[in-house]
Amino acid sequence: MAELKYMPGFGNECVSEDPRCPGALPEGQNNPQVCPYGLYAEQLSGSAFTCPRSTNKRSWLYRILPSVCHKPFKPMDQGHLTHNWDEAEAEPNQLRWKPFEIPRASEKKLDFVSGLHTLCGAGEPKSRNGIAIHIFTCNTSMINRCFYNSDGDFLIVPQQGKLLITTEFGKLLVEPNEICVIQQGMRFSVEVFGETRGYMLEVYGAHFELPDLGPIGANGLANPRDFLVPVAWYEDRQVAGDYTVISKYQGKLFSAQQDFSPFNVVAWHGNYTPYKYNLDNFMVINSVAFDHADPSIFTVLTAKSTRPGVALADFVIFPPRWGVANNTFRPPYYHRNCMSEFMGLIKGRYEAKEEGFQPGGGSLHSMMTPHGPDAECFEKASKARLEPERVAEGTMAFMFESSFSMAVTTWGLKTSNCLEKTYYKCWEQLKSHFNPSCK
Structure with missing residues (x-):
């Protein structure tokens, strides 16, 4: 398990290189003519180039091969992932669900992607304005598969079972009572250790940030120092054309093949990273x-x-x-x-x-x-x-x-x-206490 380090505040620069390759970060230039160790420089932008400095998000990745080296994307099975908000009639009633069932691996193997189920949402990923709420129920790890979201950010809330999330920036171990944010475009793979369940919030068109504190003042709620980002970690692994990159694009899933692991980033720096947070903090x-x-x-x-x-x-x-x-x-x-x-x-x-x-x-x-x-x-x-x-x-x-x-x-x-059919009954026993002669 890679070491974790503190993120020094939202929007501030973080720097990391795999200790196996000291000096992998170029000095003085983001995109030098020749990178150390023969690496490729690749920028991942999470905002428009001309955004104000306070909201400009980007990271430079120094990798063994650039992410452009893959076969064409092709449509793949959607499962229960959707952004079609008209597939069912509108439902204004109070709704409550019992714990979402996790299939046994002996009955049906589901990894993080195949175990995603869209519960509700609104808006449109094409216009970059909306949200979706998903449930994940899985029982097996992603093997030679990674996932990234072209539509927006994922906020992942594990409820049962821990997630070992490998990202292009390094590894994050996320356990129940912690959350993880994988921002738009970041490739990741999820390893699980048995029957696993949780919730996921997806937003199109904005990144998550800390709320303003207003009259509360300088301290309180979630502190920037408690958000953790991974230390750089890489694998130089060939997979003979059998590594699958899954893209969520305009609400649909597409897959492409390549012959190497995408987790080949030896060093990185920037303010656009995955991160996790312990809710106890x-x-x-x-x-x-x-x-x-x-x-x-x-x-x-x-x-x-x-x-x-x-x-x-x-x-x-x-x-x-x-x-x-x-x-x-x-x-x-x-x-x-x-x-x-x-x-x-x-x-x-x-x-x-x-x-x-x-x-x-x-x-x-x-x-x-x-x-x-x-x-x-x-x-x-x-x-x-x-x-x-x-x-x-x-x-x-x-x-x-x-x-x-x-x-x-x-x-x-x-x-x-x-879905519970009788949720409304929890309020039926409320009774009137009104007595006009008693104040």
Whole structure:
């Protein structure tokens, strides 16, 4: 396993070379006439060349062979990956899924790519404006296969099983309660160690970044120093024309063959990299007087839209924390929202729905669809003694929140067999406490 190092802040330059080839990084020029060790220089750009310096993203890769050396791409089987948001009728109801099933390897072998299932989404990858939410369930490693996304960024949230992700920049070991971001165009392969499941948020048209802190000040939420990037690692391996490069392009999958490993980058430098983050490092901000603060205070990463303060997507977590507010209903309040909210559970028991919402499952509360605590949670919280209490101990729930009105796929509504038909009943036991003669 390659060493990990700290990323010195979003947007800042990182430098790395494989220790087996000291001096592999050229001195003074990004693209010299002859690179050290006979390497090829290749730039990976994640932004337009003329973007402002603060948002300009690119990295230089020094590799044994450039990535252009492959046979033509050809269409391949899509499986359950889609961006066709019209394949099923619109569904405004509250939706909840039981844990998504992982096939046994003895029954059906699925690697990370073949195990991808699109659950919901909106927008259009061609116009570079939209999002998709995918579930991955896999039981075998990617062998002589790599994957890259021409459409946007992937934010990967493992829930069961760890992922050893090999990228052009090096290796990342990502375990449950950690996240990983593979940005647009970066090639990667995923090794698993048994039955593995997780969630993935895809954004078209923007990169994930840290949210602005505003009145919070300089410190809090996710700190730049806690994001890790891989150290350069390479393999010089020939595969006799049998290495498959898979591209997701305009929402469809294509494959091309080549005769060498794409993970042949000996050194790199730049500010456009894959990275991972441990959710335990999040510094929670919370109410200490009264009222229930909005969930935006739990935002880890955001992908901004062109409208100020409105995101294509936010990644929000609900980690263990203290609740200390006076005379305040402490669970999430009943709510209708101009955003779409998909929730997942990595571990533990979510305080607003302790019984029905399970790790490895999910829920979708669409735009302006009402939602909130179930009846049992409401009664319990209304009668609870108001004193400092530990909330969500041993639990990690998260939310993908988006300004898009998301459509659910046929797989999500029918094929997966995990959709709960009776989710609405968790609110049926709510009863009226209204008494006009008692204030």
